[in-house]
Amino acid sequence: MKLRILKPCALSLLFVLAFHPAFSESTDNRTRQLPVEFRGVWVATVTNIDWPSKRTLSVEELKKEALNIIELHHKMGMNTIILQVRPSGDAIYPTNLAPWSVYLTGKQGNAPEGGFDPLKFWVDECKKRNIELHAWINPFRASLHSTDSLTENHPARLHPEWVVEYNGKLYFDPGIPEVRHHLTEVIRELVRNYDIAAIHIDDYFYPYPATGFVFKDSASYEARSEEERHLSIHDWRRSNTDKFIMEASAAIHAEKAYVKFGISPFGVWRNKSEDPRGSDTRAGVTSYDHLYADVVKWAHQGWIDYVIPQIYWSSRDKAANFLKLAQWWNDNITDRHLYIGHGIYKINGTQENWDDPNELKQQILFSRSLRNVKGSAFYSHNHFLRKNNNLNQLLEDSLYRDIAAVPPMEWLQNKARPEPVNNLKYKRGLITWEAPRGANTTGKPLRYVVYIANESGGEAEYITRSRVFKPESKTMPGRGRFTIQVAVMDADNSISEKSEVLKIRY
Structure with a gap:
């Protein structure tokens, strides 16, 4: 049975009904229990990947596109939208801590017409359909191009001493305490002002390595505290991201204890060749060694509430195999929720080993077979709008035909x-x-x-x-x-x- 939204009856005009019928195996002698499974999709705003489609849309067009996205994923059985709200040192919501995003209005700092708050609109419309809205931020990316024209109130212009230029882009230096404090306040404000279900950060902490470029943070390394004098620059960088995650977690849960904190890291934590605890992979980049994100530690410490590793390889890849990686994450994230990130943008693409039309079905079914995996997320929305081996129908008519609630987190309650x-x-x-x-x-x-x-x-x-x-x-x-x-x-x-x-x- 397909999803339906029913009109409120006369006795409930003050409420919006969002019904989604489902069928599953009975676990109760009277009525069955409601299944729980995380079903998420990333909606990227940076460079207008998913929304808005253009930088020149009117408010009504912005709303229409947002509603089309929400309705599409509601129809397919999704229960979570991960919306990028702070793509590049800017924001798609009103704040004094960052300028309005260029991807929203065509010019950084320009607000949408009529006082329109896009994030509030997304939150409200998702709530009507019982969809969680996770606010996705890229904390340390200041600008995609070092030549970009930044507004006077952009943090990178207000505090040029915070910024490192690397491979043609601008980054906030995680080693500067004031940077971490500023970003924590960004997060605190989001949680305080919006009825979001979670704060979400992806794989970008320190930048991905680029041949011939050096991340110039030697000044902040030399200024490190006495307690950190014994640390190598690599351990010090990991310590900086540790501190940020710990501080952000404390800020989130101090504001609203029920708001979740999730990370979607690069899909390989470490290779086994570098660490016996690592995965049987030969990845050229790892989350721990190159992005300085020790996500396994963060989960074990209880600083984060869920992990969505970006396992964007196929089940036939040799250097980084989906099946091996999903099993590895299942075995190593046991203290917090684990969901699997699927790279649907590779379907029907040019990369090797993505020619099997059943690849995504196999990935989802294998993930469901793992004890500690509690759901999936898909990158990204736009790839549900093209030829994708009938993935939409697979979810709507089969794998996501039954309604599911987002898994509860007992430690937050x-x-x-x-x-x-x-x-x-x-x-x-x-x-x-x-x-x-x-x-x-x-x-x-x-x-x-x-x-x-x-x-x-x-x-x-x-x-x-x-x-x-x-x-x-x-x-x-x-x-x-x-x-x-x-x-x-x-x-x-x-x-x-x-x-x-x-x-x-x-």
């Missing part, structure tokens, strides 16, 4: 499981219930999971913010006698016990 609903009843063709006693249903409405099972074995689930559900042909799996139960889903994706059983005839 620090509270009791949500209380169940009360007074479930069926009257005048409507199923209604009451929120748990003491629940805040105005400032931050709860979501509800409606479980439906019929006597023939057909089942469906729906997620809604309303406390009214109307049985009709497009929401009920067939005809006959039905068992109905309802559960509460809170902001952390924790699900309450199911309600008492309601039996109806439809």
